[in-house]
Amino acid sequence: MAGAKHSQAMFFQARAGAKVRDKVLQQALQKAKPLFVGKRAKGIAALAEDGLEFEALRLASEEIRNRVLRDLDVWLDIFEERARASGAEVLWARDGDEICDLVIDVARRHGVTKATKSKSMLSEEAHLNEALAAAGIRPVETDLGEYIVQLAGETPSHIIAPAVHKTIGEVEALFAKEHGRPVEARSSVDIPAMAREARGVLRQHFLSAEMGITGANFLIAESGTAALVTNEGNGRMVTTLPKVHVVITGIEKIVPTLQDFATLMRLLPRSATGQTISNYVSLLTGTKQPGDSDGPEKTVFILVDNGRAALLGSPYQDMLRCIRCGACMNHCPVYFSLGGHAYGWVYPGPMGSVLTPLYTGIENALDLPHASTGCNQCGVVCPVRIPLPELMRRLREEQNERGLRPWSERLALKAWAWVAGRPALYRWVARRAARYLDWLAEGSGRIRIFGLAPAWTAGRDLPVASGRTFHELYAARKRV
């Protein structure tokens, strides 16, 4: 992994302030959050109509993902064998650079000059678009959100709603410029018209691209199949129209059987968009056979490690269960105060706060494991029961063990624990502290500027009581 490319995650704290003050961004985010939360809640509640129970399904989904992770090598072997038998080529990539090399090589072998894409997070991990462009191959993002983000020269800020950080006004300005027309006044009723406009432009790309690049939501081992879940139909255009289809996925995306896939599908769309099922579910196996009306002549699976294998058997293995539904970020108060770009890498929100340090190096993302209030809304909604706050806490522990936290913080914690281990001293320190706080408050019951926690009192008053500790008052009362 190229460290320099990922070091953006270093600047979380600095960027967070700017994002909080960005009025346009805040407007976009405040609109989006209740939609996400409300739709998921409805989708989960609707499980009862089918006689299903959320907790039971979550346990079953967790178990399916754990079963794969216990014997990942075996399931990968089975997938590879079945995929080859169905006529696909299976390649392996260790990191982002290898992904780029493999894709460019496949493209060159087939004389590709343009590739349509439907969202693949792995290609973001690999910075594939830049690499393709540098090799003279034009990548065209075809998911509406990704298309917008690509026009703006940005990266996605959410794993299922890549342009959630943008307002309609911003998108309209982009479209007017790119599609060569005057800017119009737009509101949410115009969204279908804007989507149609983008589709019109994309249609020509669908028809002329020689290669389609997608990710896969799951790889099904027993049949060597890639499962693709989409809502816009463009996934089908990308996987069936071009003569070559390249699927790029992480090695952890395997599930054993079609039956397992069906179980996971009960939770994936509901967790992501609240839908009982997404508009399109494609199961892609092998290549176009004689008599088939469509499909690629060549299918290539690129199975990527990029830091995943190292998590097997580690305290972070649970994170590999992730099915990329986005529910954790949709329910995260921190994510919805900042948007995804503050997190500095491909994966934002709680899952990104765990994945980014693990994939790019703990020392390259020091703030992220701390970017959580510990409220555990993420853990409660995660369809595969990943204990996200505990994984972040574990990362903090590792930062401590490796001496990566500032010495002042480590010293303060040590001193606090040392004092707390000695009750008499602790009482004395607490009494002094209570007096000091009272003195700072000047009898007003609140401190407006507190030098020990300046960021706290920048936004609020620190309420303080009488200058006496509980234990002090209690002891006095007992004596009377």
Add this chain to the structure above:
Amino acid sequence: MRLALYVTCLVDLMRPSIGFASLRLLEAAGCEVIVPEGQTCCGQPAWSAGNRSAAIDLARKAIAELEDYDYVVIPSGSCTDQLRNVYPLLFADDPAWGPRARALAERCFELTAFLADVLHFSAPPGEFAGQVTYHDSCKGLRALGIKQQPRQLLLQVRGLSLQEMPDCEECCGFGGAFSVKFGEVSTQIVDRKCASIASVGAAAVVGGDLGCLMNIEGRLRRRGDETTRVLHIAEVLAGGSEN
């Protein structure tokens, strides 16, 4: 029944009245309450910051001090989570301390859960003229499943009516060190909480964790709201105000 009241460091330092209110309330419920002398910090700040050995040291100290009581009651969801859920984890593979941690954990209760679930107490002595709204603290709600107990108790308080605010389960943005490290982000989050509180126009916002309450009160005041009272549930249930 010998019961230990565990007074959290925040209550000790920042708002002793919550400790005394808890004491009065438990006594009103007929308990013999003891405040163990050597108690200090449960180790939660060290644990969440990633200092395992400090957390273990403080956990051992707390276990030794508290294990002889029939119950340990804590006016805080977040510290209760530490004793109930984290202590057994810390000593999961420790043959000596593991059983002691687990035995203690079973007897630790958050104040309202203890009153409602263990004592089935329904006659809080407090009085409150007017409407309150309840903020569900994250740890109490999601780690301990405390939802009905405080509401059930509040509704028994003479004169009090309960008006739910929108998104009462949303985090207030405190998160201990989070609000110190990421002050601006935390302010943004607590602002949404303040707006929810303002939208119901209650006389007081009530909660079970002093950390959240200080965060909410601090922001309400900074926003210019000088009238909405911010109260710990023990203060409302206990009534009176003598120390």
